Amino acid sequence: MSRFWSDIVHRLTPYVPGEQPALAHPIKLNTNENPYSPSPRVVDAIRRELCDDGASLRKYPDPTARALREVVAAHHGLRIEQVFAGNGSDEVLAHAFQALMKRADPICFPDITYSFYPVYAQLYGVEYRTIPLDADFAIDVHAYRAPNGGILMPNPNAPTGRALPLSDIEALLKANPDVPVIIDEAYVDFGAESAVKLIDAYSNLLVVQTTSKARSLAGMRVGFAFGDAALIEALRRVKDSFNSYPLDRLAQVAAIASYEDRAWFEESCAKVIASRNRLTAQLEALGFDVVPSAANFVFAKHAARDAATLAAALRKREIFVRHFGLPRIDQHLRISIGTDSECDALVGALKEIAGD
Numbered sequence: 001m002s003r004f005w006s007d008i009v010h011r012l013t014p015y016v017p018g019e020q021p022a023l024a025h026p027i028k029l030n031t032n033e034n035p036y037s038p039s040p041r042v043v044d045a046i047r048r049e050l051c052d053d054g055a056s057l058r059k060y061p062d063p064t065a066r067a068l069r070e071v072v073a074a075h076h077g078l079r080i081e082q083v084f085a086g087n088g089s090d091e092v093l094a095h096a097f098q099a100l101m102k103r104a105d106p107i108c109f110p111d112i113t114y115s116f117y118p119v120y121a122q123l124y125g126v127e128y129r130t131i132p133l134d135a136d137f138a139i140d141v142h143a144y145r146a147p148n149g150g151i152l153m154p155n156p157n158a159p160t161g162r163a164l165p166l167s168d169i170e171a172l173l174k175a176n177p178d179v180p181v182i183i184d185e186a187y188v189d190f191g192a193e194s195a196v197k198l199i200d201a202y203s204n205l206l207v208v209q210t211t212s213k214a215r216s217l218a219g220m221r222v223g224f225a226f227g228d229a230a231l232i233e234a235l236r237r238v239k240d241s242f243n244s245y246p247l248d249r250l251a252q253v254a255a256i257a258s259y260e261d262r263a264w265f266e267e268s269c270a271k272v273i274a275s276r277n278r279l280t281a282q283l284e285a286l287g288f289d290v291v292p293s294a295a296n297f298v299f300a301k302h303a304a305r306d307a308a309t310l311a312a313a314l315r316k317r318e319i320f321v322r323h324f325g326l327p328r329i330d331q332h333l334r335i336s337i338g339t340d341s342e343c344d345a346l347v348g349a350l351k352e353i354a355g356d
Ligand SMILES: *Cc1c(COP(=O)(O)O)cnc(C)c1O
Pocket: 032, 087, 088, 089, 090, 091, 114, 154, 158, 184, 186, 209, 210, 211, 212, 218, 221, 222, 223
């Protein structure tokens, strides 16, 4: 605390990112990173950008990330005016709060969801109301009806991993035609259906995606929003009033190369999905109740063991999982899908810790 702080800084409760342990070989199943490297083409593209002793780094990057937006637009069958690129989807979401969600009525999001949403709401002075998930952690879209100032939810949801069918997203859009509806698709490639195909039909729909999870590029910070050109223009106006160059040169060429290697992307998603199904069965055999997941993590609760105690015992063995000390979910662990050998190490440790 300091007398130099603004009122808003006094009141903020910042988001707490998952731990990045300073260990040589931790088993890191706590921040939903991809266990596989990005496409080799990504590394080649970065090397090419660094040729001539990095001469290109002298110059600012393209502030509009046009070449990247063209590639991503083509990938999704969109026009370039329907694509916004930002420094990770966290930044894209922050701009969306600022640009679209500050309205007369409070916005709505689930009571159990990405814990960054209430932080942005607080930062930008956006009022919100949370809508409870049902007893099985499913979102009931019929609970989201006007009047509200906007709707925001991940699909699949985090940290539950549950996905909504596209028909539910469409019902949500139909019931709320006069407010922005933001679908955060950070995990969509691991088993949910994207709402991108609804963009031409619903001018209030904004779909947010990232290269951090399914494309193994969390370290490059590249995220997107897709939607009606007027929504994208709102984001651009905020971006150009904040930071004109959110994507550096290496991030732009890396992300382009990632979209150019569809086979690599599809194969690494398929490997994660297969490991998720394998880990789910192993956890169930150990006495865990596992929420059906369409993401690259599972959300699991042991029948008899305290979740915080389990997480602490795993941590001692340098195995990191995420525990949220929050209402309704303080007995769950969120476990990112690693390689099969990382998952086996987790299961082996849990057998020792929780076995009878
Ligand atoms: C990981 C995650 C993000 C943020 O991704 P970045 O692009 O790395 O900023 C956004 N939303 C949800 C639900 C996430 O889990």
